[in-house]
Amino acid sequence: MLISVMFRNYEIWGPDSYEWKPERWLQPLRESVAAAHIPGIYSNLWVLHGSTIEGNSMTFLGGGRACIELKFSQLEMKVVLSVLLESFKFSPSKGAEIYWHMNNVATPTVTNSSANKPQLPLIVEMAQ
Structure with a gap:
């Protein structure tokens, strides 16, 4: 399925699927979005709400048509994280x-934790 079709599907996103609404990511996703089973390299890469991650995405895709920026973005995240971690003491x-379990x-x-x-x-x- 084409990305442009997947992310404008009104059955998944609702009647406002063609509208630019970044605020939709600030609240829990619709049930239809979380249940959509959209394929991708990383599953469940949508939005963090509380302690759960909801949804699926076609982030970076995969295979022969995978985004060429995947490895570059991973490298950027590692560099930023390594610089930030130097600023803290653990x-x-x-x-x-x-x-160790x-x-x-x-x-x-x-030890002796209820969780x-x-x-x-x-x-x-x-x-x-």
Whole structure:
């Protein structure tokens, strides 16, 4: 399906699908958008609302017609992140005992936590 068709489909985006409305990304997406199963290199690359990521997108596409800027944009993000991280100091949170939960991927978890999910409490401060 053509990108221009996918992102103007009124069944997915509603009757205002042809309107330029950047504010639509400031609120939770319509159910039809989240359920659209739009293919792409990265799944679920729409919008972060609270602690969940909603939707799918054709970001960068894939295969022989993939965007040539994919690797460049990844490099830019890594450079910006590395420069930003130099401005901060990270240290372990006091009082939280960490153990490594061994599954397919080893993940840090807080001992005696009611939430059985990966956690790593950190103290983040501006570097001097």
